[in-house]
Amino acid sequence: MQADLKRPSELTEAERGAWAAFRAAGPLLDIPYFAPEFAQACEQARGDARVAVIRRGGAVRAFLPLHTGRVGYARPLGGPLGDYHGLIAEPGFGAQATDILRAAGVPVFEFHSVLAAQAAFRPHHAWRDGSWVVDLSQGYDSFIEARSAAEAKAFRNIRSRRRKLEEAEGGFEFILDDPDPAVFETMVAWKRAQYRRTGVFDVFSVGWTNRLMRDIAGRRGDGFAGCVSSLRIGGRIAAVHVGMRSATAMHYWFPAYDPAFSNYGPGLALLLEIARGSAAQGVTAIHLGPGDYDFKQHLGGYQIGLAAGCAAAPSMVAALRGVTTRMAGALERAPLGPVSAWPGKALRKIDRLAAFYAA
Numbered sequence: 001m002q003a004d005l006k007r008p009s010e011l012t013e014a015e016r017g018a019w020a021a022f023r024a025a026g027p028l029l030d031i032p033y034f035a036p037e038f039a040q041a042c043e044q045a046r047g048d049a050r051v052a053v054i055r056r057g058g059a060v061r062a063f064l065p066l067h068t069g070r071v072g073y074a075r076p077l078g079g080p081l082g083d084y085h086g087l088i089a090e091p092g093f094g095a096q097a098t099d100i101l102r103a104a105g106v107p108v109f110e111f112h113s114v115l116a117a118q119a120a121f122r123p124h125h126a127w128r129d130g131s132w133v134v135d136l137s138q139g140y141d142s143f144i145e146a147r148s149a150a151e152a153k154a155f156r157n158i159r160s161r162r163r164k165l166e167e168a169e170g171g172f173e174f175i176l177d178d179p180d181p182a183v184f185e186t187m188v189a190w191k192r193a194q195y196r197r198t199g200v201f202d203v204f205s206v207g208w209t210n211r212l213m214r215d216i217a218g219r220r221g222d223g224f225a226g227c228v229s230s231l232r233i234g235g236r237i238a239a240v241h242v243g244m245r246s247a248t249a250m251h252y253w254f255p256a257y258d259p260a261f262s263n264y265g266p267g268l269a270l271l272l273e274i275a276r277g278s279a280a281q282g283v284t285a286i287h288l289g290p291g292d293y294d295f296k297q298h299l300g301g302y303q304i305g306l307a308a309g310c311a312a313a314p315s316m317v318a319a320l321r322g323v324t325t326r327m328a329g330a331l332e333r334a335p336l337g338p339v340s341a342w343p344g345k346a347l348r349k350i351d352r353l354a355a356f357y358a359a
Contacts, residue, residue, distance in 0.1 A: 001054065001055070001056050001061075001095060001099060001100070001103050002054070002055045002056075002103055003052045003053065003054045003055070003064075003100060003103035003104035003105075004052070004053045004055075004104070005050045005051070005052055005053075005068065005104055005105070005106075006050065006051050006053055007043055007049065007050060007051075008036065008039035008040045008042070008043045008049060008050075008051055008065070009040060009043055011036070011051065011053070014060070015053055015060055015063075016036060018060040018063075018090075019036055019063055019088055020036075021090075022062070022063070022088050022089055022090050022091075023035070023088060025090070025091050026088070026089065026091065027117075028084075028115060028117075028304060029088055030246050030247070030248050030249045031084050031246065031249050031251065031287060032224060032244040032245055032246045032249060032250075032251050033077070033078065033082060033083065033084040033085060033251065034084070034086075034088050035223060035224040035246055036224075037219060037221065037223070037224035038077065038078070038216070038224065038244070039051060039065050039077060041212055041215045041216050041219065042065075042067070042077050042078055042212060044211065044212075044215050045208045045209075045211040045212035045215060046067065046208040046211075046212075048067045048068045048069055049065070049066075049067055049077060050065070050066055050067070050068050051063050051064070051065050051066075052064040052065075052066065052100065052103075052104040052106070054089075054095070054100060054103070054104075061089060061090050061093050061095075062087050062088065062089035062090065062093050062095070062100075063087070063088040063089070064086075064087055064088075064100060064104070065077035065085070065088075066106070066109065067079060068106065073107065073108050073110070074101075074106045074107075074108060074109045074110070075109070075110050075111075076109075076111055076112065076113070076114070078212070079209075080112075080203075081203070081209060081212065082112075082113065083113050083131065083251065083253075083287070083289040083290060084113055084115065084131070084251075084287070084304075084306070085111060085113060085114055085115075086111075086114045086115040086118045086120075086121065087100075087118055087120060094119070094120075095120055096120055096123070097109065097120045097121050097123075097124060097311035098311055098312065098313050100120065101311060101312070101313040102313040106313065107312060107313055108310060108311075108312045108313075109310070109311045109312070110310045111124075111307070111308060111309060111310070111311070112308045113129070113131075113290060113306045113307075113308065114306065114307050114308075114309075115304070115305070115306065115307075116128055116304075116305030116306055116307040117305060121307065121309065121311060122307075124309040124310060124311040125307040125308070125309045126307075126308055126309040126310070127307070127308055127309075128305060128306065128307045128308075129290045129305075129306045129307070129308070130290065130303035130304060130305055130306060131287055131288060131289050131290050131303060131304045131306055132288045132296040132297060132299070132300025132302075132303055133285050133286065133287055133288065133300055133301060133302055133303065133304060134252075134275055134285065134286035134287075134288065134299050134300060134301065135284075135285060135300075135301030135302060136275060136278065136279040136283060136284050136285060136286065137284045137285065139279055140275060140276045140279040140280070143275065143279070143301070146301065147298065147299055147301065151297075151298045154294075154298040155298075157265075158265070158268065158272070161263075161264055161265035161268070161269065162269065164263065164264050165233070165264045165265075165266075165269055168233050168234060168264065169234055170233065170234030170235055171233075171234070172231060172232060172233045172234075172238075172269075173231070173232045173235075174229070174230070174231050174232075174270070174273040174277070175229065175230050175232075176227070176229050176273075176274065176277035176278070177227055177228065177229065178228050178229060178230040179228075180230070182237070183228050183230045183237065183240055184214070184217055184228050184240075184242060186237050186240050186256070187228075187240040187241075187242050187254055187256045188204055188210075188213075190240070190256035190257070190258070191203070191204065191254060191256050192204055192205075194256065213242065213254070216244050217242055219244075222247060223246055223247055224244070224245070224246055225244065225245055226242070226243075226244050227241075227242075227243050227244060227245050227250065227274075228240070228241070228242050229241045229242075229243075229270060229273075229274050229277075230270075231266055231269060231270040231273065233261055233264060233266065236258070236261075237258065238257060238258050238261040238264065238266040239255070239256070239257035239258070239261070239266035239267050239269065239270040240255070240256050240257070240270075241253070241254065241255045241256075241270055241271070241274060242254040245278070245283060247282065248282060248283060248284045248285070249283065249284070249285050249286075249287060250274070250278050250283050250285070250286040250287070251286075251287045251289070252271065252274075252286055252287060252288045252289060253289070255267050255270070255271070257270070267295075268295055271286075271295070271299070272299075274286070275299075287304070288300060290306055
């Protein structure tokens with residue numbers, strides 16, 4: 001096996017053709033995160049975006065997009081903003097992540113939402129999560145019928161708020177792909193205020209995340225596009241969502257709403273309108289990403305398994321990482337009460353912050 005690290009813009013026409021063929025044949029690879037355009041946007045946003053082009057017998061068999069980072073400590077493409085990652089590979093491709101990393105000269109690959117079904121990373125799973133998916137494969141009406149039956153109480157509340165929305169003074173307006181620049185800026189302002197209010201790290205305080213989001217929001221193509229959606233009530237912006245889509249899959253990414261309109265449930269109303277509008281354009285799934293929020297469980301028809309962990313090829317960097325992880329793990333297992341969890345939590349927080357500032 002051979003693997004070359006290339007910038008996404010350096011891929012040859014033949015390599016881009018193989019990428020497209022693998023996506024067409026692979027389950028779940030229609031998700032926008034696995035589109036070459038997403039890799040290109042990451043390259044525009046930060047200089048360490050690379051693709052490991054993996055060959056056997058001289059033929060391209062797989063791709064692994066990543067950020068190489070400093071001293072070879074690699075992370076998934078998109079860093080902490082990447083809700084899905086993994087291999088884009090031909091059907092039946094078999095290889096261990098450590099062999100891929102060794103061939104590519106990458107010492108360590110820290111992942112947080114790799115597709116759990118991909119066998120290459122399975123030995124390195126530390127814990128698992130899942131992403132709920134809005135199932136539009138049978139159309140919007142069938143989705144509503146199925147989820148209303150499964151979540152009767154939640155949908156009674158949804159219908160009640162929908163009636164309030166329809167009766168709102170001045171009416172409401174939904175735009176699936178809103179070209180007004182103020183809509184994107186409103187999302188950023190609301191999210192930053194939310195981060196300050198909740199004490200969560202401000203995603204938009206880092207330069208490359210702003211560049212990435214603005215690049216994606218402005219992209220338009222048949223196989224990949226940004227999607228900025230809005231809901232206005234009485235002429236005022238009440239809710240906004242900034243996401244991305246492929247031909248068949250939408251990724252629900254950065255939603256925000258004005259708390260002044262909370263009695264209308266504007267965020268959920270916007271998501272349902274996005275589902276209706278996207279289904280009419282051929283989208284069969286909206287991926288809600290990891291996290292056990294009630295609305296995801298109410299609307300999600302099924303889950304996609306995700307996994308977090310760390311794969312490493314033999315190297316000094318990998319050895320140091322292993323020592324640090326084992327020390328944190330030993331302390332977590334020690335009978336020290338709540339204090340024992342601090343080292344592991346601190347390490348994960350440091351990793352997350354390092355991923356934002358790696359570029």
